[in-house]
Amino acid sequence: MSTTSPSNKFADYLELGKLRLSSLAILAVLAGIMMGSPAEIPGWGLLFGTLLGTAFIAIGGNAMNMYLERETDVLMDRTEERPIQTGRLQAQQVKTFALVTFAAGVALLLIFSNLYATLLCSSIFLTYVLIYTPMKRRSNLNTLVGAVPGALPPVVGYVAVTSEIDSYAILLFLIVFFWQIPHFLAIAWRYRDQYQNAGLIMLPVEDPDGHVTGLHMVTYGFSLLAVSVFPASPGFQLFGKTYFYSALVLGLIFLATTALAAVKRNYATMRLCFLTSIIYLPLVLAAMVFDRAMQVSG
Numbered sequence: 001m002s003t004t005s006p007s008n009k010f011a012d013y014l015e016l017g018k019l020r021l022s023s024l025a026i027l028a029v030l031a032g033i034m035m036g037s038p039a040e041i042p043g044w045g046l047l048f049g050t051l052l053g054t055a056f057i058a059i060g061g062n063a064m065n066m067y068l069e070r071e072t073d074v075l076m077d078r079t080e081e082r083p084i085q086t087g088r089l090q091a092q093q094v095k096t097f098a099l100v101t102f103a104a105g106v107a108l109l110l111i112f113s114n115l116y117a118t119l120l121c122s123s124i125f126l127t128y129v130l131i132y133t134p135m136k137r138r139s140n141l142n143t144l145v146g147a148v149p150g151a152l153p154p155v156v157g158y159v160a161v162t163s164e165i166d167s168y169a170i171l172l173f174l175i176v177f178f179w180q181i182p183h184f185l186a187i188a189w190r191y192r193d194q195y196q197n198a199g200l201i202m203l204p205v206e207d208p209d210g211h212v213t214g215l216h217m218v219t220y221g222f223s224l225l226a227v228s229v230f231p232a233s234p235g236f237q238l239f240g241k242t243y244f245y246s247a248l249v250l251g252l253i254f255l256a257t258t259a260l261a262a263v264k265r266n267y268a269t270m271r272l273c274f275l276t277s278i279i280y281l282p283l284v285l286a287a288m289v290f291d292r293a294m295q296v297s298g
Contacts, residue, residue, distance in 0.1 A: 008088075012088045015082065017101075019059075024278075025054065026051055026055050027281075028157070028172075029050065029054045029153045029154060029157035030051060030157060031157065031288065031289055032153070032154035032155060032160075032161075032169075033046075033047060033157040033161055034289040034292075035158055035168055035172065035292055036157065036158040038289075038293045046112055046113060046161065049108050050113045050157060053104075053107075053109035053113070054121055054157075055105070056102070056108065057105035057106065057109075057122070058124075058153075059105075060097075060098045060100075060102035060125060061124065063097050063098035064125075064129045065128065066084060067091060067094045068129065068134070069133065072199060075197050077194055078191055078194060109160075114160060116164075117156050120152060120155060120156050120159055121156045123149070123152070124149040124153070125149075132146035136201065139201060140202060140205070140206050143185065146184075147177050147180040147181060148177070150177070151173045151175075151176040151177035151180065168292075175284065175285075179277065181216060182216075182217040182221050182224075182261075182277060183273075183274065183277040186270040187270075188213075189210065189265065190270050192204040203216065210262075210265040213265070217258050217273070218258060221258040221259070222255065224255075225254075225255050229248050232244035232291075239291045240291050240294065242290065242291045242294065243287050243292075246284065253276065254277060254280045257273045260273070261273035
């Protein structure tokens with residue numbers, strides 16, 4: 001009789017958290033924290049407590065997503081090897097893990113940050129689980145709805161430090177919101193047949209020739225470029241030249257790959273768009289944090 005080793009079981013639980021996706025959210029939280037305290041490194045308790053608390057909530061949300069989508073995940077090649085589908089974990093185990101990690105994340109945020117950041121981060125979990133996940137079976141607007149909780153992590157970090165939402169917090173939200181649309185549509189286009197087989201109503205599933213999908217990608221790509229550059233433009237100058245030119249160059253590169261994917265609409269160009277998006281986000285956030293720190297110190 002074979003048994004699962006503790007190390008393998010631990011790896012199965014880690015897989016529930018979709019660590020690559022969660023790591024982007026944690027990076028965005030860190031950017032928000034640094035934006036909120038540009039003159040100095042925040043207290044270690046606030047820094048690590050907020051990051052760890054947000055990580056737990058993100059992992060809990062992803063695990064609950066796997067629990068709720070267990071019947072559709074088994075119908076897609078890209079998800080059929082997940083822990084529930086292979087029997088490595090039982091559905092109830094996954095649900096319990098999701099709720100426990102969410103509760104732990106809330107507790108950490110309450111202890112180390114503040115009530116505003118805690119409520120904001122909790123809303124990410126609730127919106128993702130209760131609205132976005134079931135909406136994937138009902139409307140292709142799910143990507144837009146899902147982009148709202150997806151854009152809140154940097155705001156959580158910012159509010160954890162400042163306890164307020166101002167122009168910097170709004171900019172962080174808008175950049176991540178607009179970034180998500182071409183990023184996720186590039187994924188949805190590549191796996192549209194699998195989504196269709198699973199009964200998930202993504203835009204590319206209802207757009208066989210891809211013209212509407214491509215139009216959405218380019219529209220949000222342009223919007224991302226505009227919203228990222230505008231705050232550093234003459235007359236507004238929320239940021240300096242370092243950020244302006246960084247955001248401009250990075251935005252044009254991302255827009256170019258997005259436009260190519262929108263026109264060609266094949267696996268290779270959609271994958272290129274996706275990979276570019278993964279590089280774009282941490283670089284533009286880093287440029288923003290660096291420029292903000294330079295402004296304060298100068």
